[in-house]
Amino acid sequence: MTSQGDYSVVVDIDDEGDLGDLDYNPDPEFQNTNFPSASGNVSTPGRKPATPGLPPNSSAPGKLHMWDINFYAQFFDLNTNDLLVRCKAALYPKANFLDVIDGNPDLYGPIWITTTVVLVLFLTGTLAHYFNGGELPGGGKYDFRLLTGAAGLMYGYTFIIPVALWGALKWWGGEAGILEVACLYGYANLVWIPVAVGSISTITILNYVFVALGFAMSATFLFRNLFPIVSSTDAKTAKMLLIVAVAAHAGLAITIKILFFQHKSPVKKT
Known part of the structure; x- marks a missing residue:
């Protein structure tokens, strides 16, 4: 400390004698x-x-x-265990399917299930025609119109009907996710695989029984899971939408029976 007149100056010096960087900034705001x-x-x-x-x-x-x-990629984020759980829930619907998917609908299951149904319908339909007196399946006698007919029917129903239903719900002020509805319809197709295998039989009444059982199981599955979705609209609209959905599903079942498990199929060359 030094003294000069009436003024005193105090200077702090560290141990090494370094005064440090004296960067005076009159602006108190933060700097970049x-x-x-x-x-x-x-x-x-x-x-x-x-x-x-x-x-x-x-x-x-x-x-x-x-x-x-x-x-x-997020619509195909599904492992094998999740797929099996959802398939089991579709065939044995003990719980609401929307609770099973838990807000995570996928397209992996619907696409591959529908593709499998198309191939199975083609193969079993061909065998059914053969067992009912048709041409021998070997030797180039396969009719691929059955394959294109199965593809058009199943893919069209599985993805066009959900889009139409979702649009109707939006029109009447309902709340529904288009992926949830498409996922629901895709997994509902799973029941047609055992139905197609059983319908190879040459006994006509058994064919009708198998198709009727398939319709009853899948229609119950759709009705049970569509009900909470369409209930977001008024009661009259919800009832109408459910009737239309069940009627469209009945049309699918009848078309499957006529096109693939009847000797004179409209899409098969005779």
């Missing part, structure tokens, strides 16, 4: 810095830091776009 972050990136004033795992142009975490492959 260019210190590296933990990830090694340098922050730039006026630019938000990039979120790890997202494209640079993503505006919010978890937001996917239709041109992003991850947008479609």
